[in-house]
Amino acid sequence: MARTVDPDRHRARRLMILDAAVTCFAARGFAGTTTAQVCREAGIGSGTLFHYFPTKASLMTALLEEDTREVLAFFAAHRDRPAWDGLGAWVERAIEEAADPRVAGLVNAMIGAGALPEVAGALAANEAVIGDGLTALVRRGQDEGGVRADLSATRIASWVTLLVDGFYGRIASDEEFRAEDEAGVLRATVSSLLNGG
């Protein structure tokens, strides 16, 4: 009756598969990726894939949930720090993530898969967590001063997201648009947006 299940090994395997999925989704989009390609990339059999993830869509939702968890952690970590620092850190986080060339492609894949009902929920949840977290930060920034008050916190948060998502999108579609080169403009544009230009 040996305990064959090693939770650590299980978690590591799971992450390896998710990493393979990121590579594939980023390169070929969600619909353009077959589960067979993910298996090959991960070096596993198809049976094993479905042992860890019940459906192809669940790979995407797992990725989104993973990100949602990290986003929650991010906002939790900034709950007691100055709002302005939190907003700056959010932008820095985006710039750092954009350094992984797969991230921009993955974001596009997520958007493409967003039309699928199975993914829509996780995508909406992810966006809600980001929207809520940023809105809270912006509102606090308005209270603390430093963030403009002529727009609602919700709308400002939306515009910050617009800039960050637009940043990812540009990286994905424009070879010459490089995260490290454009980071400064992003920081400046967000700043300008936050304090009302």
Place this chain on the structure above:
Amino acid sequence: MARTVDPDRHRARRLMILDAAVTCFAARGFAGTTTAQVCREAGIGSGTLFHYFPTKASLMTALLEEDTREVLAFFAAHRDRPAWDGLGAWVERAIEEAADPRVAGLVNAMIGAGALPEVAGALAANEAVIGDGLTALVRRGQDEGGVRADLSATRIASWVTLLVDGFYGRIASDEEFRAEDEAGVLRATVSSLLNGG
């Protein structure tokens, strides 16, 4: 002497089918849309669809080419007018297009389909035309004065596109982000970006 071919009727029918495709792609994405759904939406048989468009992907490329043509016309119309007006008109164009609730969804669908090799070319061509047109406008704006000169025209054009695409993206994913409400912020942000505010 039967003259069954009525070019006008043909063109109208073609556009009707493309319109149905826009509706479907916007609602369910490219991969999520079946050709049968487009047929139903257009009120035609499957054979008729493939009489006008040889493949499902060609619907998407036709849409992109249609837009590319309009974009070229736009930039041609602004060739001899003040660059600043042209840039403003480009933003207004985006705001107006965003009024059609399907456009934002369609943009997402295009991004999702961009991984398909058949679509990639048309998508790249579309982006190139926009990039070139905007870059020319920005460069002229720099010469005429009024547009900042600390960034290259190419990079500024890229950032304008980032804002416009981000705008579409937000409309698609956020119910509360409405084109008419946010048009002012878009205008201001683009202005601020252009003059280095």
Place this chain on the structure above:
Amino acid sequence: MARTVDPDRHRARRLMILDAAVTCFAARGFAGTTTAQVCREAGIGSGTLFHYFPTKASLMTALLEEDTREVLAFFAAHRDRPAWDGLGAWVERAIEEAADPRVAGLVNAMIGAGALPEVAGALAANEAVIGDGLTALVRRGQDEGGVRADLSATRIASWVTLLVDGFYGRIASDEEFRAEDEAGVLRATVSSLLNGG
């Protein structure tokens, strides 16, 4: 109430279409040929094709029936002439027909279409007419002397057909097997077969 139907014109048009069909069937086989290709080859619209021939298969059956009629005429013409001459003429007829490079391909196409129930009947009728005609000729040849009597007329007729069909088949599949070069061997082999080698 002008009599618009010109029977001659109708017949000529019909033959032109059949000729186009022969070209297409010979080049691409029956299944490999689309009615659209026949229309293009004949320079007519699809509606016109089906005005003359109700189905694609009817093109094939018309071709077979055309041949059946010619075969009947051939055997009728040789009814009162020496059987040996008739058998020789039959071989010469095959050699002459094989000069049209399309004939061998057409024969293959007929064989390929023979599995279709709509064509099977016409093919069987064609073969029956040839079989009956040759058998009668052979039997008469046996009576007149000159043709071996150790095999039934039916079997000998079958073997003559085997040689002629094999001749067509070889021309179709072997570039270097040319009707004019091999005619002599065919004549000799048939002769040898008829008089029991």
Place this chain on the structure above:
Amino acid sequence: MARTVDPDRHRARRLMILDAAVTCFAARGFAGTTTAQVCREAGIGSGTLFHYFPTKASLMTALLEEDTREVLAFFAAHRDRPAWDGLGAWVERAIEEAADPRVAGLVNAMIGAGALPEVAGALAANEAVIGDGLTALVRRGQDEGGVRADLSATRIASWVTLLVDGFYGRIASDEEFRAEDEAGVLRATVSSLLNGG
């Protein structure tokens, strides 16, 4: 350590599917056979068929390649034996194969599918191997004596093939032409052809 792949089982299954394909192709021709019919005949699902054979045409090419392999083995086995025996054995092989009532139909189906570009190559290869093998045998027969020398080895080989293919064709199209009954005439005709009758 799971070893699910049993090469023997795989090969057996593959052959079972090919056998089902032979049955279907022989009965209804290549174009007249649907992949669904092959699946039903083989007792497998459609996915399984395409697990073993990527396309419908590949069933035909596999069949041809199978035969090509056997033909090569045949000629290899007769390389060091008297040429005359080899030629005789080739005819006996044809007679034996013709005993399977499906073979003649299959040959017709192969001819019908020969117009397809995917099949043409395998068919040409098959014919080349037969042509080369027979030509070598005939040439050796001429050297050893016993085979006429007034015709080139290539042409004689072509005529042997003409007789064998014609034999198959007759069996396919004429109910009363039975392999066992006509074997004697075939042997005699080939003999007569080989020694210049």
Place this chain on the structure above:
DNA sequence: CATGAATGAGTCTTCATTCAT
């Protein structure tokens, strides 16, 4: 008569998912 746009039944093929080993 001639036309070709419109049709939709029928095909091949893909691919997510299951399950026996």
Place this chain on the structure above:
DNA sequence: AATGAATGAAGACTCATTCAT
């Protein structure tokens, strides 16, 4: 737990045929 052979539902696309003009 891991495998990959087997599955079949679903989808893109073809093409013979019809019919309004």
